[in-house]
Structure formats: C-alpha cells, structure tokens
Amino acid sequence: MRLLASCVAALLLALALADHHHHHEDHSHNGKDHEEPMSCIKLSTPNANFAFSLYKKLNADAAAGKNIFFSPLGISTALSMLAVGAHEETHKQMFSTLNYDAFNQTVVNEGYHHLLHVIGQNHQLDVGNAVALRTGFDPVEQFMNDVKNIYHAELFRVDFAKPEEAAAEINEFIAKKTHNKINDMIKDLDPEMAMVLINYISFRGEWENPFDGNITTKADFHVDENTKVQVDMMRRTGRYDHYHDHENHTTIIRMPYKGNSSMMIVLPDEGKMKEVEEHMTWDHMMHWHDALFRNNVKIYLPKFSISAEASLKKPLIEMGIVDAFDNKADFSGISEAIKLKVSKVSQKAMLSVDETGTEAAAATTIEIMPMSMPVDIKLDRPFLVFICETTTRNLLFMGKVNNPTPM
Secondary structure (H helix, E strand, C coil): CCCCEEEEEEEEEEEEECCCCCCCCCCCCCCCCCCCCCCHHHHHHHHHHHHHHHHHHHHHHCCCCCCEEECHHHHHHHHHHHHCCCCHHHHHHHHHHCCCCCCCHHHHHHHHHHHHHHHCCCCCEEEEEEEEEECCCCCCHHHHHHHHHCCCEEEEEECCCCHHHHHHHHHHHHHHHCCCCCCCCCCCCCCCEEEEEEEEEEEEECECCCCCHHHCEEEEEEEECCEEEEEEEEEEEEEEEEEEECCCCEEEEEEEECCCEEEEEEEECCCCHHHHHHHCCHHHHHHHHHHCEEEEEEEEEEEEEEEEEEECHHHHHHHCCCHHHCCCCCCCCCCCCCCEEEEEEEEEEEEEECCCCCHHHHHHCCCCCCCCCCEEEECCCCEEEEEEECCCCEEEEEEEECCCCCC
C-alpha cells in the first residue's frame, strides 16, 4: 500500500543542570483554583492562537523561499507536559504564551488527557510522548506520575555523560515511533543534560478522493517572480469545499482524508502572500471553514515531499517564555534538589503528498458530477497548508510550501 500523504514531526525539549539557586516554597500553579473538567475541544482555540503566533515568528526568521512546516499540537503538548513541573513566574510565562491564562494546570492536564485519548482512536495518527532521563537522576514522583498517567509518556534511561551514545538511543526511539521517517534528530548533546522531553506525531492519510497518477504531468511552479521549478502536477476534477475570500485575497479549498482529518489549503492571490500571513488568525480559519461551499472544482496540486527543522528557543523567548531558559528558571516540580533550565527546544517535521492511497480506494471511487463548468484552482505558486483533526478541532500540522522540490 502506498500512502498518499504522510506528515511526521518530532520535538525535543531538553533540560540541563543550571546554577544552584533557592527555589520557592509556594508550589501553586497559575490560574483559577477550581475549574470544571475541560473538554479537549476547548484547547483548540488557545492552541491555534499559539500556532499562528509561532508561525509568524518562524516566518520572520526564515530565509526567502524556505519552506515552513511544523506541528503546533506537538509543541503545545510538550510545553504543557513541561509546565507540570514549572512553578511561579516560569509557569506563568509558559501558560501566558500558550494562551492558557484562564486555566490552571489541572484543567489543562484533563484537556490533554482527553485529547490524547480521542486522537488515539484515529488510526491515521500516532501521537505520543516520552522522557529520556539521566542515569541516576530521579525527578519528583508527582511529576513522573503525571507525565506517565496524563500525557502517556514512556520513560527510559540514558547516560548523558556519554553524549554520542545517548543521542543514538534517543534518535533510535524517535525513528521507530515515526516509522523511520525522522532520524538524526539529535546531533550533539550536552553531557550536563538531566532529561529530554520528546513528543512525536505521525499522520498517514489517504485521500477520500484519490488523484489518478496516470494524468500527473510536468508543470511549472513559480517560487517567486524570478524563479520557477518543474514539478509533477497532479490534477483532479471533483466535488470539493472551497471559498474565495475577496476581502482577504485568498482562495481556500478543503481536501478530506478518509477518517477524521482534512487538509485545508490557503492560496493567496498573486503578490498577496505577505499580506495574508501578517493578518491571518484562527478567526480567519474559522470564517473560511464556515464559508466553504461544495462545488465542481478542477484542482491542480503538486506532488511533493518537504522537510523543515526549527530551533524554537529564540521564538519562544520572544513570545514570552523567558525564565525557563535562564538560571532563574523554577522547575522545582521536577526536581527540588537540582536546579534545572531548558537548554534546547527543536522540532523536525516532514510532509509528503502524492496521488493515491490503496489500490482498492482508487479503483472503487465513483463520483457523480453536476453539469457545470468546474472552478479551476491551480496551486502553481506558494501556498499555506493546514492539517486538522476534525473531532477535536486541533491543528496537527501547518506551514508554507514555498518550493515543493527537494532543496
């Protein structure tokens, strides 16, 4: 079986030994003391707002023409898991950046516990967490119980004093969990590392309506005004939800996968990418989703495989998570005896799109078309892509395809 669309991401959040300072005795977490249990759907809006803020930071730092692709859900999950052990100002900054000001840690934990359970029922998705612990380092028992029972994290020991061996063990774990799509995530490790928090998310989707590979042809993709590359352009005429937002200069098309996921593609009008990116919010996404209508569409979509790797320390600091990376970090909920700080946050993500799912799916797809001229949507210039899990309304992946050819 060939998979027509696969997305994988792995995130590493590394905590190193910090200078010793006293820790606060008040271990209360920011937020309301008493909250009703929260559905995982309530996480979708703050998580999406965090995702768009992070995208804008990554985009501002990206080189011209560079693809951007990441899993905002993976990053939010890992940071929320870390926040279990954060206290005082460190915790407050993390929750503010994640847009969780209205919640306390218990409520967020309940939301993620439910979320991970729900998306665990989606057979297209593999989502999980893990903690690689320094040999001889024993975190606070409550922290370990929470990450195991709430975030379903696997725990394993590595010897960070032997950084090359430790890196190999962690890379092997990630490669196995992401079906060998992501390897060499870690190239160097600080021997002073205390623990590494890992989040991985792997999505393998089959189009509800596959493309016919026999009619894929070579075509030009315009990276910018002066650069064009040749791609394998897939095409298909069918019934799709789409919308043209004249006010915001974009065309939107939603392409469903089998199951509870879909890809939403946002194609800015020519010359309007920067303007769309600067003003785009989750509210825009919700407006576009509600405005979609089904019509006869002829879509041209390049076949492509891209990858992107991002160091998240700088953008997270700029967004407000400052103390966590400093010697004044308060992670006394992880260790009261040893002072810890975050030394590195990085994510590597990949997106691969082609024509077909299973042969049976391609052979049995029959669609009744109305007698009307189809709307042409040609993705032959940079576009934005969002992959959503529809049950929980969470953004699994998002990014910008500037150049669909290997770079």
